[in-house]
Amino acid sequence: MAEHPPPALELRDASKSFGPVVALRRGTLVARSGSIHALVGENGAGKSTIVKIIAGLYRRDSGDYLLDGQPVDFSSTSEAKARGVAVIYQEPTLFPDLSVTENIFMGRHLLGKGRRIDRAAMYAEVERLFSGLGVHIDPRRPALGLSIADQQIVEIAKAISLDARVLIMDEPTAALSGVEVERLFTVARALRDEGRALVFISHRFDEVFALCDTVTVMRDGDYVDTMAIDETDPGEIVALMVGREVGDLFPKTPADVGDPVLRVEGLTSAGTFHDIDFEVRAGEIVALAGLVGAGRSEIARAVFGIDRYDAGTVTIGGAPVTAGSPRAAIRAGMALVPEDRRQQGLVTDSSIARNIASVIRRGLARTGVLTSAAEAGAAGPWASRLEVKTHALDMPAATMSGGNQQKVVIAKWLATEPVLLVIDEPTRGIDVGTKAEVHRLLSELAGQGLAILMISSELPEVLGMADRVLVVSEGRITDEISRADATAERVMRAATQSTGAHA
Amino acid sequence: MTRTYVSHSHPWWRRALVTREVGIIALLAAVFAYASVAVANFAGPLTVTFLLLDVAPILLIALPMALIIVTGEIDLSVASVVGLSSVLVGVLYQAGLPMAVAAVLALAAGGAAGAFNGYLVAYVGLPSLAVTIGSLALFRGLAVGLLGTTAVTSFPTGWTSVATGTIGDSRIPLVVLPFLVLLAVFTYLLHFSAFGRGIFDIGLNKEAARFSGVDVARTKLILFVLSGVVSAFAGIYFTLRFGSARGDNATGLELQVVAAVLLGGVSIFGGRGRLHGVVAGVLLIGVISSALRLEGVTVNIINIIIGLLLVASVVSPNVLAWASQQASRRHRRAHAAPTHEPTGAVHPQGR
Numbered sequence: 034m035a036e037h038p039p040p041a042l043e044l045r046d047a048s049k050s051f052g053p054v055v056a057l058r059r060g061t062l063v064a065r066s067g068s069i070h071a072l073v074g075e076n077g078a079g080k081s082t083i084v085k086i087i088a089g090l091y092r093r094d095s096g097d098y099l100l101d102g103q104p105v106d107f108s109s110t111s112e113a114k115a116r117g118v119a120v121i122y123q124e125p126t127l128f129p130d131l132s133v134t135e136n137i138f139m140g141r142h143l144l145g146k147g148r149r150i151d152r153a154a155m156y157a158e159v160e161r162l163f164s165g166l167g168v169h170i171d172p173r174r175p176a177l178g179l180s181i182a183d184q185q186i187v188e189i190a191k192a193i194s195l196d197a198r199v200l201i202m203d204e205p206t207a208a209l210s211g212v213e214v215e216r217l218f219t220v221a222r223a224l225r226d227e228g229r230a231l232v233f234i235s236h237r238f239d240e241v242f243a244l245c246d247t248v249t250v251m252r253d254g255d256y257v258d259t260m261a262i263d264e265t266d267p268g269e270i271v272a273l274m275v276g277r278e279v280g281d282l283f284p285k286t287p288a289d290v291g292d293p294v295l296r297v298e299g300l301t302s303a304g305t306f307h308d309i310d311f312e313v314r315a316g317e318i319v320a321l322a323g324l325v326g327a328g329r330s331e332i333a334r335a336v337f338g339i340d341r342y343d344a345g346t347v348t349i350g351g352a353p354v355t356a357g358s359p360r361a362a363i364r365a366g367m368a369l370v371p372e373d374r375r376q377q378g379l380v381t382d383s384s385i386a387r388n389i390a391s392v393i394r395r396g397l398a399r400t401g402v403l404t405s406a407a408e409a410g411a412a413g414p415w416a417s418r419l420e421v422k423t424h425a426l427d428m429p430a431a432t433m434s435g436g437n438q439q440k441v442v443i444a445k446w447l448a449t450e451p452v453l454l455v456i457d458e459p460t461r462g463i464d465v466g467t468k469a470e471v472h473r474l475l476s477e478l479a480g481q482g483l484a485i486l487m488i489s490s491e492l493p494e495v496l497g498m499a500d501r502v503l504v505v506s507e508g509r510i511t512d513e514i515s516r517a518d519a520t521a522e523r524v525m526r527a528a529t530q531s532t533g534a535h536a
Numbered sequence: 537m538t539r540t541y542v543s544h545s546h547p548w549w550r551r552a553l554v555t556r557e558v559g560i561i562a563l564l565a566a567v568f569a570y571a572s573v574a575v576a577n578f579a580g581p582l583t584v585t586f587l588l589l590d591v592a593p594i595l596l597i598a599l600p601m602a603l604i605i606v607t608g609e610i611d612l613s614v615a616s617v618v619g620l621s622s623v624l625v626g627v628l629y630q631a632g633l634p635m636a637v638a639a640v641l642a643l644a645a646g647g648a649a650g651a652f653n654g655y656l657v658a659y660v661g662l663p664s665l666a667v668t669i670g671s672l673a674l675f676r677g678l679a680v681g682l683l684g685t686t687a688v689t690s691f692p693t694g695w696t697s698v699a700t701g702t703i704g705d706s707r708i709p710l711v712v713l714p715f716l717v718l719l720a721v722f723t724y725l726l727h728f729s730a731f732g733r734g735i736f737d738i739g740l741n742k743e744a745a746r747f748s749g750v751d752v753a754r755t756k757l758i759l760f761v762l763s764g765v766v767s768a769f770a771g772i773y774f775t776l777r778f779g780s781a782r783g784d785n786a787t788g789l790e791l792q793v794v795a796a797v798l799l800g801g802v803s804i805f806g807g808r809g810r811l812h813g814v815v816a817g818v819l820l821i822g823v824i825s826s827a828l829r830l831e832g833v834t835v836n837i838i839n840i841i842i843g844l845l846l847v848a849s850v851v852s853p854n855v856l857a858w859a860s861q862q863a864s865r866r867h868r869r870a871h872a873a874p875t876h877e878p879t880g881a882v883h884p885q886g887r
Contacts, residue, residue, distance in 0.1 A: 409543040425545035
């Protein structure tokens, strides 16, 4: 191998942490010129972190980063661009009011005589770039109104005009139709044949196998393996992606399953999710599994009345719940622990006591008068039950760790004594110890007859906690799996299955 | 297994005394004491009476304004509602309606004006700054259009004497009584009701408030309607006190109201503020301008001083935060060992 030139991109053992949260333990990715390299892994495997390190958005805490064998250390995206690294994101961020050409030459307009912007030369250059890519986009038209596929092409043209040697495409096909995917692949192959190195991130294995020649698998922020594509198959890759012992990490104890509590029928929100039917019974934990962006949180938001929906019904205990009203949902006995704790779950500048009492405070007023003492009195027992770690209840929630904040959000909703708990990413971004506490609590609550709808992107959590798994892919339920039949492979297969919505 | 918690991390006296509101109240007391000694006639029998008569409209309107600013919105149309209700009460009384009926209709018009603002802000989702700058011009235009440049100046003496009268033989004006009632109502609404907790939640994090079942739109609509009604009440008072209904009554008053509310410790970013601070803020502005006027200082200079005070009050929390940040950084630097980490070492990124 000594006669090989050094790889265009080489990242070895890169790590990145945010406070106590480790986003990337060991990121290794070696991409060679003239090759299309696939990077695959579950949600949270560390793919995005690797991309951000390569793009200069994050600075790695440790590890080596080499371009053409030269060590580099970028502290901004512009430094990375100057060294020939370009990232094409799933949803490009063009300036909508500027023309395609102005977007491509953003910040480095071609200048003619007297330092005047030479539009004619820029248009000619863009025409040349587009014909080289074999696409037809008018260089003079504004970026506004371009399809996502065309926007990606504009980004690619920009990267080529910057003479990018390494192109990273972060889930570029997620929002593309079949024809657009084909065109993108043609462009990608042309770039490969020009001797550039491409990194392709996708959840769709058919695409990975159709386009790429090498694949690197990540898991839990760790590098797993790199293989030539013709020496492996989708089954092996799935096994490597999820290949963890699930074991007894998540102690869901069996509970008596009772009557249906939540029933969702034909729930549809155009462009987001379609014909969603399911029910959750008392004492049961139902997991909505799937990839990030599959529409799971959107379903939860619609059920709880945060967002409106176009069709379908939501009933609790047989009674229909008014659409579009969180208040009606709360009155019906629903509770929602949302995905984004700091933005949706908590008023972080408000005290722990006020946060815990925030849904029940109407009932705490004595002869109409609500006092801080009444709030603290009601919040105390719930904080204690969840073992919230704080000294005083008037501390702002912002001062606590993620795990403690999550406990406060759960306490706030348990205080309403709900019949249905919807919990979105129950353990995202919280430490291992608190994670186990949350799992134990959910199991205990189900044992007491609470119906729980859990959204989770962590497969072990889904497999360990759920009595039933509903897999959502591209806004539709693609599989319903009982606890006994639930395996990582089966969930991943359903989650990456194309529903035909894009074909 | 069971943990117990204290309700508060600081003793009650510290929570009660170390607040911005107490700072404003102390400043008010100091300025009042200084003026009583140093300004001729300030300690005279009529000063307090006139001071309160003068600031009454600001005191009244500052109450709903404080609640609106706590939600993160603003109502700049209040002075125009004062003008509109003043004109309405004059025109309706002149047309032969009983004074009480004219007053009730003017209050209703104020509520409608507030509902107009509130609907556009809360349900259409427009920024209140833009909406109420627009309605500031709209309501003032209606007021001037209704009465032109003329004025209605004949009002029943029974009503005008109530507006300028004092309680019994004291020096306290009668208008203080409805103010105290409204102060109690708004204190209850903001500080002792679930509705008020919702107001703070909206100001601190609108999205989290919605996820907790707070009806954000309805809350804002109610506050804008209250602002309209209280402004109309202030307009009726204004008319009776000067015995004159004019289209240009109280022009520019909205800036004094906003200034007093911010001076009283309400955050312009929403989510913070207490009504006793707001009352102290209004009175502080009243005392300063009254004392300066007695000293023969012109209105322009008074406005400059109040303007400076306002800027200082908005800037000071930021300056204080910056200073304490610097102090804690110095503290940390003094305690951290001066190690030089090798390149590539782990840099924890605390957020």
